[in-house]
Amino acid sequence: MDSLRTARARLKSAQRVVVLTGAGISKPSGIPTFRDAAGLWKDFDPEEYATPQAYARNPQKVWEWYAWRYKNVMQAQPNRAHALLVELEEQKGEGFLLVTQNVDGLHPRAGSKRLVELHGNIARGRCETCQERFPLPDPAHFTPPPTCPACGARGRPDVVWFGELLPPGAFERAERAFAQAEVALVIGTSAEVEPAASLGRIAHLSGAYLIEINPEPTPLTRLADCALPIGAVEGMEALLG
Missing domain, CATH: 3.40.50.1220 (TPP-binding domain)
Known part of the structure; x- marks a missing residue:
């Protein structure tokens, strides 16, 4: 080598x-990694927070988890x-x-x-209806879920979940x-x-x-x-x- x-x-x-x-x-x-000894998936099951099925079952639960991560990420430099x-x-x-x-x-x-x-990017939302991507509000003023600025529909996190296409x-x-x-x-x-x-x-x-x-x-x-x-x-x- x-x-x-x-x-x-x-x-x-x-x-x-x-x-x-x-x-x-x-x-x-x-920012914690995902798979090491102190990673996110040690404490959180990806099947509960990072799949389309989890979001369909309980979008508020998923959004609250992403809002928590978004706040932590924006505090990092x-x-x-x-x-x-x-x-x-x-x-x-x-x-x-x-x-x-x-x-x-x-x-x-x-x-x-x-x-x-x-x-994707955790600081963005993506409209469930028209697919418009948009920045999330400042974490201090963000109450999920966000609303699409283009059509008013609910937005989802603009990230790629397990089982989704890039x-x-x-x-x-x-x-x-x-x-x-x-x-x-x-x-x-x-x-x-x-x-x-x-x-x-x-x-x-x-x-x-x-x-x-x-x-x-x-x-x-x-x-x-x-x-x-x-x-x-x-x-x-x-x-x-």
């Missing part, structure tokens, strides 16, 4: 760079890893794309522009960028949730230089040209600091 020095050099010289982020990049901001990805985007320009599985909105709040949010065109854009990349950087994800988990493999099979930053080994680790077994902030500082 290549050295950190080689990975830094490859990242610096590449013109086409893609990044995939998961919950691990937001953990230093105080982007961390150094988010900021370094903004700097990397500024360096690479049109050749850069950031794909995130996170719904916390920390990447756009940090300043990321070339961004695909595969699983937003139209989102994965296709991500897949195309990973297939064309010179360097692919995968940060803070278990590489187990499809279809996002396949993006690193697509880049590897297409000849990209693959860098992984994750404290624990993942199914992608053995394919990585450089695997850094550290947290997102430490990893990004090692690559770009």
Whole structure:
């Protein structure tokens, strides 16, 4: 496996760079991950809060849980890893794309522009009738459920639940960028949730230089040209600091 020095050099010289982020990049901001020992799914059953069936059974229960998460997320701030990805985007320009599985909105709040949010954004609602997407009110003044500003119907959280399709065109854009990349950087994800988990493999099979930053080994680790077994902030500082 290549050295950190080689990975830094490859990242610096590449013109086409893609990044995939998961919950691990937001953990230093105080947002819990889903599957580790202190993750959300330890205390909350996803079948009760994160499926279309759960919402159909009890939309108020689901909305109150998302309103609680929304309030916590908006109290969190982007961390150094988010900021370094903004700097990397500024360096690479049109050749850069950031794909995130996170719904916390920390990447756009940090300043990321070339961004695909595969699983939506917890700070938005989506109309159940006309599908209009709209920002939620400030958490301090938000009583769920929200009302669509376009047609007045009830809105649901604008996130992708288990069993739902990704937003139209989102994965296709991500897949195309990973297939064309010179360097692919995968940060803070278990590489187990499809279809996002396949993006690193697509880049590897297409000849990209693959860098992984994750404290624990993942199914992608053995394919990585450089695997850094550290947290997102430490990893990004090692690559770009």
